[in-house]
Amino acid sequence: MHRKSVLFIAVLVTALWGMGSSAHAAQNTRYPVVLAHGMGASAEILGLVDYWWGIPAALERAGVEVYVTSVNGMDSTEAKAVDFRNQVLEILAASGAAKVNIIGHSHGTLYSRYAITHLGLAPFVASHTSIAGPHQGSAMADLIMYGIPGSLHGLVGGALDLVYAWVFGDTNPDTLGNGWSLTTDFMQNVFNPNTPNIGGIYYQSWAAKAKWAAPSVVLQVPWLIMLTQEGANDGLVGVESAKWGNFRGVEQAAWYSAGCDHINIIGHFFGATPGFDASTFYKDIVADLKNRGF
Template identity: 65%
Template structure:
């Protein structure tokens, strides 16, 4: 009996807090609405089936947040995605009746939202910007793909992906080639960042994810290993160093017994199962902190 009680204790401790919490509070009732911006190769609802922000929207709303989810082309250049985001962002402000909003972006969503804030005139309408696992200094994986594929093959490869994203995922005039170039390290460091300065009056912060011993999302295991040799600690697609922007808040690497928290886990994928990490709980903490800061 003692061994059974001990076993149940460890099972209880291993489960995420969100399993036992029912919400219905106001810890996330921020002054301004929360706008979520997804990353590359996806949409707000992937194939019309899988929510990109798995369980996160409901968790935030249960705690009093006013949440809006934007959706842009999965494959397109940063500037083009930013234009689409801006249009939706302004519509959100009109619907909410608020003068500003809090933007939270993941992956490429951290870049096209930054571009919209700095270069498309929405800076005065943004209270805070939160980047989650964003490639602010590019990614070695993008370098390998864009510089590794022979020039003669790039049009065919990009054309095939454009076709898939247009007819399967529903993108409008996707541009896979531009998407890839826009994530390379030299472009980010030499072109994008110098041309996308932070806007005064906007609070900028960021978080990184890190796989420690392997990637819980097995599909990212090969890229994680490649990134380890080229950029050090990473989440399978973005290094910890690249993810830092503004007030860097830290690294999410899940519990001590977990292999870590990778690029998909940080938004609740795959399907919300990540050993030792609860994405909904993490975002509740992020937004609760924004509320406490007056945003």
């Protein structure tokens, strides 16, 4: 090959590589990023598996100051919010930052909203990013909470509380409180009217969608049920329910993939998310926050 052609190709490849990677370089934001996990888990599930699979490490490699909070897997929105608020205040004290950028997934989007509106966290929050959050409630929560006979609520809730206390390490868990707080009537008629967005904070959201099957096998049946109740969904949360603040779109993975479900959106199972790169998704979110001055 002619020497000039080789040189041209080398320059072109370098330029294209730079274009492809520029969005993910030097993403350090003005304020630290705080991750808030969803229900049924903690930052480290059973002390072994990271909830945010590979995402914090990917953000740190991109130059982001990131913190991971951990609250009870099963508890009321209010109780989780108190714990979350306290951890954010500790992060602010340790980092010296004036504010934080919150990124929540699932129930993490709700208890962080509660902490902002009701627990005095608002002055310390620059942005709130919601990933697959059930802001209008979840039909699955309705089916579970209203489907179980009232006489069995105490028995089932008590049994699950024991599991989450002894196996998952929750402190005084409240499974029933967690379940009721995600029902559609509670979210739409109680929580949302009493938990408005706070001026001066940038709120944005994304939804996830399984297209023709749930990539995570455990969500296949819930996804099918949700299709009949809410239409497009990620296996646990409907696309319409996930919209809050500035809605940024629906993540549904590459064309060849079954889609992006409620578990894929945080990088599970264990990084096996065909057609969807969770680390890149979150790096893009943070890069955008940086560009917006947060």
